[in-house]
Amino acid sequence: MQAFITSNKSSLNSGESSTKQTTKKDEKKNKKSIPWVEKYRPHTVDDIVEQNEIVATLKQCLAGADLPHFLFYGPPGSGKTSTIIAAARQLFGDMYKDRILELNASDDRGIQVIRDKVKTFSQVTVSSTRSDGKPCPPYKIIILDEADSMTSAAQAALRRTMEKETKSTRFCLICNYVSCIIQPLTSRCAKYRFKPLSKEMMLNRLKLICKEENVLYEEKSLDVLVDACGGDLRRAITCLQSCARLKGNKSLALEDILEVTGIIPDHYIIMMFEVCRERNFEKIENFVEKLLSEAYCAPQVLEQFLELIISSNDLTDIQKSHICEKIAVCSWRLQDGASEYVQLLDLCYCVINVL
Amino acid sequence: MSLWVDKYRPVSLSKVDYHKTQAEHLRNLVQQGDFPHLLFYGPCGAGKKTRIMMLLRELYGTGVEKLRMGHLNFQTSNNKKLEIMSVSSNYHIEINASDAGIYDKIVVMELIKNAAQTHQLDVNGQGEFKIILLNEVDKLTKDAQQALRRTMEKYIATCRLILCANSISQVIPAIRSRCLSIRVPSPTNEEIISILMNICKKEGLSLPTELARRIAEKCDGNLRRAILMCETCKINQYPFDKNQNIVEPDWQKFIYETASIILKEQSPQNLLNIRSRLYELLCHGIPTEIIFKHLLKHLLKNCNLSVKKEIIQVAAEFEHRLHRGSKIIFHLEAFVAKLMLIETNFITSYMCDILEFS
Numbered sequence: 126m127q128a129f130i131t132s133n134k135s136s137l138n139s140g141e142s143s144t145k146q147t148t149k150k151d152e153k154k155n156k157k158s159i160p161w162v163e164k165y166r167p168h169t170v171d172d173i174v175e176q177n178e179i180v181a182t183l184k185q186c187l188a189g190a191d192l193p194h195f196l197f198y199g200p201p202g203s204g205k206t207s208t209i210i211a212a213a214r215q216l217f218g219d220m221y222k223d224r225i226l227e228l229n230a231s232d233d234r235g236i237q238v239i240r241d242k243v244k245t246f247s248q249v250t251v252s253s254t255r256s257d258g259k260p261c262p263p264y265k266i267i268i269l270d271e272a273d274s275m276t277s278a279a280q281a282a283l284r285r286t287m288e289k290e291t292k293s294t295r296f297c298l299i300c301n302y303v304s305c306i307i308q309p310l311t312s313r314c315a316k317y318r319f320k321p322l323s324k325e326m327m328l329n330r331l332k333l334i335c336k337e338e339n340v341l342y343e344e345k346s347l348d349v350l351v352d353a354c355g356g357d358l359r360r361a362i363t364c365l366q367s368c369a370r371l372k373g374n375k376s377l378a379l380e381d382i383l384e385v386t387g388i389i390p391d392h393y394i395i396m397m398f399e400v401c402r403e404r405n406f407e408k409i410e411n412f413v414e415k416l417l418s419e420a421y422c423a424p425q426v427l428e429q430f431l432e433l434i435i436s437s438n439d440l441t442d443i444q445k446s447h448i449c450e451k452i453a454v455c456s457w458r459l460q461d462g463a464s465e466y467v468q469l470l471d472l473c474y475c476v477i478n479v480l
Numbered sequence: 481m482s483l484w485v486d487k488y489r490p491v492s493l494s495k496v497d498y499h500k501t502q503a504e505h506l507r508n509l510v511q512q513g514d515f516p517h518l519l520f521y522g523p524c525g526a527g528k529k530t531r532i533m534m535l536l537r538e539l540y541g542t543g544v545e546k547l548r549m550g551h552l553n554f555q556t557s558n559n560k561k562l563e564i565m566s567v568s569s570n571y572h573i574e575i576n577a578s579d580a581g582i583y584d585k586i587v588v589m590e591l592i593k594n595a596a597q598t599h600q601l602d603v604n605g606q607g608e609f610k611i612i613l614l615n616e617v618d619k620l621t622k623d624a625q626q627a628l629r630r631t632m633e634k635y636i637a638t639c640r641l642i643l644c645a646n647s648i649s650q651v652i653p654a655i656r657s658r659c660l661s662i663r664v665p666s667p668t669n670e671e672i673i674s675i676l677m678n679i680c681k682k683e684g685l686s687l688p689t690e691l692a693r694r695i696a697e698k699c700d701g702n703l704r705r706a707i708l709m710c711e712t713c714k715i716n717q718y719p720f721d722k723n724q725n726i727v728e729p730d731w732q733k734f735i736y737e738t739a740s741i742i743l744k745e746q747s748p749q750n751l752l753n754i755r756s757r758l759y760e761l762l763c764h765g766i767p768t769e770i771i772f773k774h775l776l777k778h779l780l781k782n783c784n785l786s787v788k789k790e791i792i793q794v795a796a797e798f799e800h801r802l803h804r805g806s807k808i809i810f811h812l813e814a815f816v817a818k819l820m821l822i823e824t825n826f827i828t829s830y831m832c833d834i835l836e837f838s
């Protein structure tokens with residue numbers, strides 16, 4: 126570890142003579158080496174796409190209205206963290222560092238920290254002018270990102286502070302599942318749901334990035350990409366970048382998109398149904414093994430299989446409902462860590478039973 | 481003398497034996513420094529680790545091959561000391577965070593923060609960022625995975641993560657959203673055969689294709705195991721014979737025997753017997769998932785067709801319970817007891833049928 130940390134000293138020495146001239150170049154290079162997701166993270170509230178309600182509210186706040194406590198919730202990659210950070214930067218400018226306390230799941234957020242750190246920070250009152258004389262809001266913001274992982278004891282400890290210090294501090298809680306936050310906290314906040322981004326908005330954003338980065342694309346491939354990412358813009362941008370790089374020539378190919386997003390080729394899913402129909406146990410076992418040795422992930426199999434079942438024309442509604450129920454059970458079990466092999470077999474045998 | 485597995489491990493992305501297009505893609509991907517975090521996933525022995533090492537070499541040159549073993553020390557919030565093994569070079573550090581059990585969150589956090597803060601030392605272009613390689617992310621606690629989220633984003637300019645997992649169904653969506661997932665399928669039997677043939681050729685040995693095929697069929701798509709098996713064959717008997725015995729792992733035989741015992745006799749006495757066998761497997765550190773899978777496979781192969789469905793159903797249920805509960809042996813045993821019941825019911829109903837018939 127020590128060596129790992131100090132290792133660059135040698136390179137420091139060797140590079141020293143040229144440091145001065147290269148600083149500028151390095152800066153440029155540093156910029157370049159940031160992945161697109163970070164490069165295209167919204168810098169202002171205006172850059173946020175889709176989430177109209179919260180954007181409107183924040184704009185009012187920027188224009189001088191008072192800020193309530195916020196609770197943001199929604200699936201990964203819908204812009205929660207970006208939104209509050211962009212807003213805070215606009216509100217406080219270069220005083221950002223003093224006015225914001227950002228705590229996320231990587232920080233210790235036990236009761237003790239809530240009692241000490243958060244409380245002390247929130248009790249400090251701040252003035253309503255910046256150092257350069259311009260006005261700015263007379264409060265601080267405490268961002269509790271990824272609040273899903275806070276224990277309910279720690280959340281309970283927050284209640285009092287939140288109520289008492291409204292004069293000087295605003296809280297912003299962010300989580301994926303609103304059910305992870307205790308009721309007394311949710312009732313103190315203005316709740317905003319971040320929807321999975323709509324297809325159009327994602328397409329627009331991706332096209333913009335493609336243009337900036339000189340990536341050639343076909344409408345069709347972008348369509349597939351957006352469908353596969355299901356409203357997660359971060360994932361879409363990452364996949365876009367990777368696809369553009371894979372071949373080295375900055376153009377998107379359909380098969381790369383399928384590969385990068387982990388979508389299982391349709392013929393596997395159709396085959397899964399076919400082997401079940403044949404009622405050949407040995408074939409089923411072999412098929413499941415093949416599927417897993419290809420490293421396709423079981424939840425994805427379930428998802429695509431579900432689509433196939435629902436859209437199928439030769440199954441009765443009763444049959445469909447039985448299979449769907451089994452898919453639900455298997456998916457739940459997988460979430461608890463159950464073996465993919467056993468669960469997929471179970472599903473296949475259930476399908477046989479139903480047919 | 482090193483084992484064949486190590487001796488013939490490909491070191492550069494241009495020299496892989498299979499998944500060639502993927503290797504080509506990986507090379508293009510890292511050509512510019514702005515690639516995202518990566519998440520490699522695939523079954524055991526499919527070559528994930530080999531690919532990661534090749535990728536590092538592509539990025540930093542042969543310097544990454546000078547590896548050092550080290551110990552990292554951590555202190556938990558209740559003052560417990562932890563020691564974790566690490567492997568590192570000047571450019572990367574590799575750890576198995578799940579070794580820390582429920583304290584894995586601390587390990588993950590400290591490591592990333594340490595690595596990220598050393599960034600300013602570096603002005604040379606080459607080491608703009610460091611790589612942290614985390615093995616078995618699917619075994620990390622949910623807490624540790626949560627802790628990775630914002631940190632991964634914050635320090636992205638100074639350190640990239642490469643995560644490695646057997647299956648991504650246990651990786652939380654928020655992490656998956658932050659990484660580029662790279663699927664590494666097992667090599668096909670044909671690929672395994674050709675690799676074995678190649679190795680033997682380089683060793684100056686002649687390997688009958690038939691034997692290579694048998695090895696490929698027995699290794700479960702695990703290339704490492706295939707090469708080890710092949711080397712063992714060579715030690716046991718050379719010149720090769722196409723029908724020679726291929727040594728299977730002891731535990732596998734043991735599990736198969738256990739399955740046969742279950743099917744042979746159903747009694748409390750036998751259940752006790754099975755129990756001690758299960759304990760033996762667990763004591764030897766065989767992962768429960770493996771025990772379950774092989775037990776089931778063998779049972780399915782040897783049981784009567786009409787009870788297959790029931791066995792699968794029960795297996796799926798008990799295997800799931802095993803992950804929710806804490807004592808593994810309870811659930812394994814309950815599963816065996818249930819199997820015996822199914823088997824007994826089947827035999828009695830079968831007998832009844834015969835009696836009625838006559």
Ligand SMILES: Nc1ncnc2c1ncn2[C@@H]1O[C@H](COP(=O)(O)OP(=O)(O)OP(=O)(O)O)[C@@H](O)[C@H]1O
Pocket residue numbers: 161162163165166167172173174175176199200201202203204205206207208300301322358359360362629654657
């Ligand atoms: N509404 C949006 N407008 C513009 N960009 C977005 C939006 N949502 C997501 N992005 C893109 O996705 C990236 C990740 O967004 P962000 O970090 O805000 O997600 P999040 O909602 O906090 O996700 P998580 O729940 O995983 O923390 C951003 O860097 C940005 O590029």
Ligand SMILES: [Mg+2]
Pocket residue numbers: 205206207270271
């Ligand atoms: Mg976030």
